[in-house]
Amino acid sequence: MRLEKIQHALPKIPELVMQTLITAIDRGDVKVGQELPSERDLAEMLGVGRGSLRECLAILEFLGAIENRGNRKVVIRDADYIQRSISFVRVSNKPNIQEDFGEFRRINEVAIAGLASQRATEEDLAALAEAVRMLESNPDDYMNDLRFHDALAIASHNMMLAATIHLVNSMIADIRVRFFGRPDYQRRSQESHIAIYEAVRDRDEERAKREMDRHLKIVEDFARKYPDH
Structure with a gap:
């Protein structure tokens, strides 16, 4: 395996590590299916600290570009996939993404609720x-909200929808954080989650879709009400 030592410059070190690995994969110096060296060896090869390397590897793992196999990490996606995934992440960080995010959720999560009911x-x-x-037991933890939507997407048994919803919801989590701690939001959101669950449990497809649409409108209402909270 051949990797070029990084010349420190203005971009953050984890981003430089990312680009170096992508370039190496694109050139074939690192092949899909190949194990990466240990963190110590990889950090030494690149000339970076292990903290910066770990940050980069965590991002690649989150994007599904590498996976753990025992004590080693294995590249499982090509350079084009990684570049597209990074572009997707960067789009999610742009201002005024909220309306696009809301539209995305309406299209996909209403369908997910219907499929899950079936x-x-x-x-x-x-x-x-x-x-x-x-x-209900820990309403202040917004990650529990993400877990509900992940579980619902998995119940749709459409893995493309499930994987996409998981990735997008994780990246846009800060939209929820703005108002998640407000008791009025927590009460209305929780009632809505229960209604979605009960419709899915009862195998009522139209009701499940309707309750999901109502839930997303609650989220959008609070996002407009507290844009900078």
């Missing part, structure tokens, strides 16, 4: 019920 297994329903319970 396809959810007993195991899926148990996971949704547990997600609702966690929201």
Whole structure:
């Protein structure tokens, strides 16, 4: 494996590490399916600190470009996939993304609710019920909201939808954080989550889609009400 030592410059070190790895994959110096060296060896090869390297590797793992196999990390996606994923992340950080995000969720999550009402297994329903319970027991943790939507997407048994929703919801989590701690939002949001769960449990497709649409309108209303909260 051949990697060029990084010349420190203005871009942040993790970004330089990312670009160096992408270039190496694109040239074939690092091949899809190949194990990366240990963190110590990789940091030494690149001439960077292990903290910066770990930050880069965590991003690549989140994007599904590498995966853990035992104590090593293996490249599982090509350079084009990684570049497209990074572009997607950068788009999510642009201002005025909220309306696009809302439209994306309406198109996809309403469909997910409908599919889940048709396809959810007993195991899926148990996971949704547990997600609702966690929201009730710890309403201040916005990650419980993400877990509910992840569980619902998994219950759709459409892995493309599930993977996309997980990625996008994780990247746009800061939209929720603005108003998630407000008791009025928590109450209305929780009632809405329960209604979605009950519609899916009852196998009522139209009701599930309607309740998801209502839930997303609650989110959009609060996002407009507290844009800079």
